[in-house]
Amino acid sequence: MKIYDAVVIGSGAAGLFCAGHIAGQGKSVAIIEKNEKVGRKLMITGKGRCNVTNMCDQNKLIESLTKNKKFMYSAFASFDAYDTFDFFESRGVPLKVERGNRVFPVSDRAVDIVDCLYKFIKDQNVIIINNTATKLETENGIITAVVLQNGEKVYCKNTVIATGGKSYPKTGSTGDGYLFAKSLGHSIIKPIGSLVPVNIAEGAAAECQGLSLKNTAISVEDTKSGKIIYKDFGEMLFTHFGLSGPIILSASAHMREKENSRYKIHIDLKPALDSQKLDSRILRDFSENSNKILSNSLTKLLPFKLIPAIIKYSGLKPDLVVNQITKEQRERLVSALKDFCFTVTSLRDVSEAIVTSGGVDCNEIEPKTMRSKIVNNLYFAGEVIDVDAYTGGFNLQIAFSTAYAAANAIRKEK
Numbered sequence: 096m097k098i099y100d101a102v103v104i105g106s107g108a109a110g111l112f113c114a115g116h117i118a119g120q121g122k123s124v125a126i127i128e129k130n131e132k133v134g135r136k137l138m139i140t141g142k143g144r145c146n147v148t149n150m151c152d153q154n155k156l157i158e159s160l161t162k163n164k165k166f167m168y169s170a171f172a173s174f175d176a177y178d179t180f181d182f183f184e185s186r187g188v189p190l191k192v193e194r195g196n197r198v199f200p201v202s203d204r205a206v207d208i209v210d211c212l213y214k215f216i217k218d219q220n221v222i223i224i225n226n227t228a229t230k231l232e233t234e235n236g237i238i239t240a241v242v243l244q245n246g247e248k249v250y251c252k253n254t255v256i257a258t259g260g261k262s263y264p265k266t267g268s269t270g271d272g273y274l275f276a277k278s279l280g281h282s283i284i285k286p287i288g289s290l291v292p293v294n295i296a297e298g299a300a301a302e303c304q305g306l307s308l309k310n311t312a313i314s315v316e317d318t319k320s321g322k323i324i325y326k327d328f329g330e331m332l333f334t335h336f337g338l339s340g341p342i343i344l345s346a347s348a349h350m351r352e353k354e355n356s357r358y359k360i361h362i363d364l365k366p367a368l369d370s371q372k373l374d375s376r377i378l379r380d381f382s383e384n385s386n387k388i389l390s391n392s393l394t395k396l397l398p399f400k401l402i403p404a405i406i407k408y409s410g411l412k413p414d415l416v417v418n419q420i421t422k423e424q425r426e427r428l429v430s431a432l433k434d435f436c437f438t439v440t441s442l443r444d445v446s447e448a449i450v451t452s453g454g455v456d457c458n459e460i461e462p463k464t465m466r467s468k469i470v471n472n473l474y475f476a477g478e479v480i481d482v483d484a485y486t487g488g489f490n491l492q493i494a495f496s497t498a499y500a501a502a503n504a505i506r507k508e509k
Contacts, residue, residue, distance in 0.1 A: 144195050
């Protein structure tokens with residue numbers, strides 16, 4: 096009867112990384128994966144380019160976390176962004192650093208990252224078992240085997256749950272790991288979408304559907320407290336249901352209270368100009384188009400699709416002749432450009448989220464080793480743990496760091 100030193104459930108970033116590092120010390124390792132191919136979710140990250148990590152120090156990594164910051168200190172200290180960078184470059188995948196310290200393969204192909212991790216585990220003689228894990232069998236409080244859907248058992252000395260969260264369920268992240276952990280006595284923090292698009296009450300978002308904006312500033316207001324809880328600058332996208340894009344996804348991580356219409360997103364369409372300079376810019380455009388109507392005089396200032404929405408929001412009429420616009424009307428236009436406001440009715444479903452917030456309670460996991468405090472030979476890695484971060488490669492770094500911590504603990508065992 097074959098007894099593996101470790102069985103890893105899941106072949107995403109955390110599962111592959113963990114399995115390869117365990118096996119690197121000559122230990123026998125098997126991955127159980129229900130999909131035909133490994134790394135399904137990795138293939139679609141970063142719009143198919145795969146934002147591998149964020150090239151920053153450990154303090155910045157900690158700051159990127161939306162919760163449970165202290166839990167990740169040891170893992171980041173043992174394996175940080177520079178280690179991730181070196182890992183892939185040393186294995187023949189050239190990387191590049193883009194805006195915001197985001198790291199991508201030079202090829203802009205996520206498949207190169209997946210292929211690298213696949214070669215890594217194959218070089219370490221990791222066995223891949225294409226089947227669905229259904230149960231963790233225990234004896235005297237210790238996991239002895241993983242039961243498969245076909246009834247077969249994979250016997251093991253250690254088990255690593257690296258099944259991901261509940262985001263992108265079509266890639267295999269369907270929350271199986273939560274069920275396994277709960278069956279063994281672990282507490283599960285309710286999984287919700289983090290880094291997820293938002294539904295908007297106002298119809299202006301739908302009118303601008305498909306429009307992407309760069310160099311835009313946003314601030315998120317909690318109307319219950321009256322405080323601004325988040326600010327960001329970068330890219331965003333209007334959709335048929337509301338708002339999306341990098342800065343909106345990061346903002347969603349701060350909308351923890353799920354009360355409808357509690358949050359407002361204020362958009363500054365011209366953050367490089369204060370109100371006075373923006374007014375001067377508009378006056379200059381108006382002087383060049385004095386006999387045109389308002390809707391035809393803003394083409395240098397705004398994308399064509401955005402013009403009707405802004406005019407409507409400002410309360411002006413689109414057929415106003417420019418040379419008849421008053422100072423008060425111009426001020427209303429400036430105000431609309433500097434504070435294009437939307438009400439968030441709700442966040443989109445967790446299945447649309449980039450990452451899941453929630454999962455196995457960090458209080459029940461040893462931070463240095465990712466070992467369960469309840470079951471001695473059980474470990475966790477990646478998104479299944481209740482840790483998540485903003486966009487920019489931080490969540491994949493969590494996967495690599497937690498996977499390395501678990502692998503390091505297992506391979507040190509005699």
